[in-house]
Amino acid sequence: MMQDKNTEITVGMFVAAGIAALFVLAMKVSNLTEFTDEKGYQVIAEFENIGGLKVRSPVTMAGVRVGRVADISLDPDSYNAKVTLNLYSKVDNIPTDTSASILTAGLLGEQYIGLEAGAEEEFLQDGGVIDLTQPALVLEQVIGQFLFSKAEGEDK
Amino acid sequence: MMETIRSLGIWGLNTFERLGRGHLFLLHLLTGIPALFFRFSLVIQQLYSVGVLSVFLILISGLFVGMVLGLQGYNTLVDFGAEESLGVLVALSLVRELGPVVSALLFAGRAGSALTAEIGLMKSTEQLSGMEMMAIDPIRRVIAPRFLAGLISMPLLAAIFSAVGVFGGFLVGHGLLGVDDGAFWSQMQVKTDWFDDVFNGVIKSMVFGFVVTWIALFEGYDAIPTSEGVGRATTRTVVHSAFAILGLDFVLTALMFGDE
Structure with a gap:
């Protein structure tokens, strides 16, 4: 059960990191902020x-x-x-x-x-x-x- | 003479049969996806082995690809006195091409081959037949979660790759070569479009994730159940994925950016 929890936490962190990367690309790299x-x-x-x-x-x-x-x-x-x-x-x-x-x-x-x-x-x-x-x-x-x-x- | 033609015919029939089996496999797999939303823990386990374990590789490669782009781009641009455009060069090449393509190639090597070997070994040790004996559909129980996990993690990995790459380009460009950081970011923002560049890159990586996971799982499921067969299937996964990624990349690029 403990193992399961750790897996879930790391997966959650991975998904969050991916979404954060997309967010960075949107805000910092592209011109989305202008819209x-x-x-x-x-x-x-x-x-x-x-x-x-x-x-x-x-x-x-x-x-x-x-x-x-x-x-x-x-x-x-x-x-x-x-x-x-x-x-x-x-x-x-x-x-x-x-x-x-x-x-x-x-x-x-x-x-x-x-x-x-x-x-x-x-x-x-x-x-x-x-x-x-x-x-x-x-x-x-x-x-x-x-x-x-x-x-x-x-x-x- | 007739023998040659006959062997060509056999080869053609085999290829088409495999292609057909691959598509039936995909169809079967996709019907298993909706049920997964009620048992998402299966997918989370796979997300860990497919996605999370690839993050480190993606981070390191992304950083170095971005740094190399910064160095090479600077050397070329400085001849034209346009080193302020370094940010544009790094961001566009990463977001449009290198992010999706390189991370998909790495993904095929890191996660795709592992998936093929895993499924192939399950087949050769008759775990899949065992499940069938217990009236559990192995495609729905074992393969569909892996497919969904690959589909979800590929765009995320590509986004991480691009973001880290841009940061690596900035480190080299600003820290090492002294490009003005304001010009670096502002020119990048002016020239990089959210939809045309970033979002099209995300679409690309989704397509690659779909194709690579499909190839990997099918090769494993279709492998000859011997150690040699599994080994060959693993090799084929990497080779075929690379072909598929590069070929599809051309088609997608022509569709997305061809009319400019």
């Missing part, structure tokens, strides 16, 4: 070019993450990329004339959306639109423009 404040409000921004932006890319303001990209689609009329941003509900005081630009983390890092607050008194609501946008920097275009301007400069 708690994932409920937010959605804002739409149109970009000429989104480069390598993906769904779930971060949205930051002054470097602090305030949301994620929820959806990306092509606007059939303007041929622009229509990006839906999911912003955390605790950040509810973003002015309506805020500008959004697509930035790159590091030289080769992933792309994210940076918001720069405007000066309006009114704040963005659910379904609101960010009008001021700046497209992603496409390296080939930048180099092309640089070469072009250099060639022009030599002509003078």
